[in-house]
Amino acid sequence: MYQTTQRAWLESLRQTLNPNDLITDPDRLASFSGDETRDLHHLPEAAAFPRSVAQVSAVLRVCSEHCIPVVPRGGGSGVSGGAAAIHGGLVLSLRHLNRIVVLDARNMTVTVEAGMVTGTLQDRLAEKGLRLPPDPGSRDWCQVGGNLAEAAAGPKSVKYGAFRDYVLNLEVVLADGRVIWTGADVRKFACGYNLTHLILGSEGTLGVITKAVFRLVPTAPESVLLRMGFTTLEAATDMICRVFTSGLTPSEVEIVDRDAIALAQPLCNAPADPDLAAYLWIGFDGREADFLMADAERAADLAESIGCADLLFASDPDQVRRLWTYRHRIGPAVIETTPFRDVDLSFPRAALADVVHMVKEVGRRYGFRTAVFGHAGDGNLHVNVLRDALDEAAWQGPVREGIADIYRRVCAMGGTLSGEHGVGCTLTPYLEEALGSTRLVLMAGIKEVFDPQGILNPGKIVETPI
Ligand SMILES: Cc1cc2nc3c(=O)[nH]c(=O)nc-3n(C[C@H](O)[C@H](O)[C@H](O)COP(=O)(O)OP(=O)(O)OC[C@H]3O[C@@H](n4cnc5c(N)ncnc54)[C@H](O)[C@@H]3O)c2cc1C
Incomplete structure (x- = not known):
């Protein structure tokens, strides 16, 4: 049983840390109540800022003795609620261990x-x-x-x-x-x-x-970048697959879909053809500019043979930075436009067009819009489910059902729930259906060996008794 209400643990922590390295004031704790996940805030009882491994160890000894939840915290940039103290307790920031x-x-x-x-x-x-x-x-x-x-x-x-x-x-x-x-x-x-x-x-x-x-x-001092527009997702997917099967080794293969292009446009100061289904960015990096140029030309030839509608090329760092504009502005554009939920799908990359069509169809059925972008070469897409003008009942009901439907369908297509954003607390409800109960039992067994009291980041990945 967690014992956050008994204050002896805070007294012990005060004796362990420098006076300024433990905070309990709720106003100051507010900035440690979550991560970049929207609508997810849980105030911890305290936050600790140890300055050495010995202090981290001492903090954990105190929390283990008093059975206090401990939520390790890095930069707080997570998007699956991993750093949120959903059962209260102590947020343990690593910010001073930075050498x-x-x-x-x-x-x-x-x-x-x-x-x-x-x-x-x-x-x-x-x-x-x-x-x-x-x-x-x-x-x-x-x-x-x-x-x-x-x-x-x-x-x-x-x-x-x-x-x-x-x-x-x-x-x-x-x-x-x-x-x-x-x-x-x-x-x-x-x-x-x-x-x-x-x-x-x-x-x-x-x-x-x-x-x-x-x-x-x-380091790879040289780089070149191509941006290509395609009027169908099928052609974009064909390009992605063919760039690899033709023996090229791109350093980036990124995508932004039609709805994401439209959202980013006001921030980009650059027109985009409304007929485009997607922009694709393909980059090459290395030591020899001549080799990279030859690779880029081969990729451009491939793109043209597939029917690329709009091809741009950049090699000097300033041009390269400008060419990334749509891809780099889509995150801020979504944040400025509307609250959203992050869905981080991972699947075999040849299924890209089918996955995007599936996401749009589910959105139409459950009544929400999505912006899709991400790491197309890895078969890893970030689907931002947009709240727009939906009321709370729709946001908590049909939108959640739609997201569950997307997860179910991507698994049926050979994919999985997350490629890089993790489970945190936002994906926990979907994990058993995706992984099966045997795998979850094994994970719970591993958790039990490492953390028999269940104090480390409770409520994340595997449920632990409270
Ligand atoms: C604009 C934006 C862009 C992003 N781009 C990418 C991207 O390209 N690729 C990608 O993979 N992710 C991306 N992310 C997601 C996020 O940045 C990553 O998940 C990142 O790895 C989180 O690191 P953090 O230090 O901020 O961790 P936090 O958010 O603080 O914590 C994340 C999880 O790690 C745990 N944790 C933190 N530090 C430790 C530690 N020292 N020991 C044990 N556990 C710890 C926390 O308890 C929590 O569960 C992006 C997020 C945003 C907002």
Whole structure:
């Protein structure tokens, strides 16, 4: 039974942390009541800001002793409610653990504290000619620990893979305060169960990540980008499949659908042909501009042979930035237009046109509009379900039923519920139908081993008794 009402735990935390590193004032706690998920706010009783692994461990010992829920928090950029304290308790912010511990240029690895902002780490690595490639759109404020806890990715994952493909070892504080390393600082590791990958995507339910060791790759100083418009989703899907089967290795393959184009247009200051079903962006990066140019020409020839309606090309950094406009403005455009729910579908990429048609058909049936965009080359689309003028009854009733229908249908098409945004608390109700009860029983068993009292981020991924 959780015991948030008894205040002895707060007294113990005060003795563990610096005076300014524990807050209990509800006004100040408001900014820790959720993440970027709309309409989801749960005030915790307190928020702690430890400055060392020893302090994280001490905080967890106190919470374990008093059976207090602990919600690890990175940058708060999550979109599935993972950092919301839905059962109250303590929000544990990693923001002060934000240093590079070791940059080993010869072995091309970096050991970094989990609270470091991802974009800051990437900028520091770039100064040394090194790179951790996954590039989430939230890079300016999400943290390395949050990226690992969510198994995050980004546009460049289509060529380079996601965060999970770069992590070699993790320092993790367990629910009772013990500190472990999950692997070793080596590229190959064949010593039993893979605890590193078990922690990835566990969303703070199995332990608190305090350090990560990543392998790195060299920077890719040159890039070219193509933007192409297609009047049918079938042609866009054909292009996506053919760019890979023709032997090209694009660094980005992104899409924005017709409804998303219309939403973004007022912010983009650039006209878009109303007949387009979608824009597709295909990028190439590397060291040799000539090779990239040859790849881009091949992709352009392919696009024209498929009936591309509108083809633009950019190679200097300023042009490249401008060419991304529609893709980069769609997130802010949705936020400015209406409340929305985020649906993060993942499926075999050749099914893209069928999945978008399915989403639109469900929207028509249940009475809502959607903007669809995302990482088409990975078969990972972000469907923003738009509230527009829908009243509360429609938003809570038919819209939720429609979203459940989308999840059911994408699974029937060989896909799944989330490619990179995680389960949090928004997907928990749909998990059993998607994964089956046997897998959920195994997950609950793993949770029980790591966190027998169920204090770590309760109510996320697996239900734990309260
Ligand atoms: C504009 C925008 C663009 C985005 N673009 C992308 C994208 O391209 N790709 C993508 O994958 N996601 C994207 N996201 C989603 C989000 O940024 C990612 O899920 C990100 O990884 C969350 O990191 P965070 O540090 O903000 O974590 P938070 O939101 O703070 O937390 C996320 C989850 O991780 C847990 N957690 C955080 N830190 C730790 C830790 N140290 N140890 C254990 N558990 C921890 C929390 O408890 C929570 O369950 C985007 C979000 C926005 C708002």
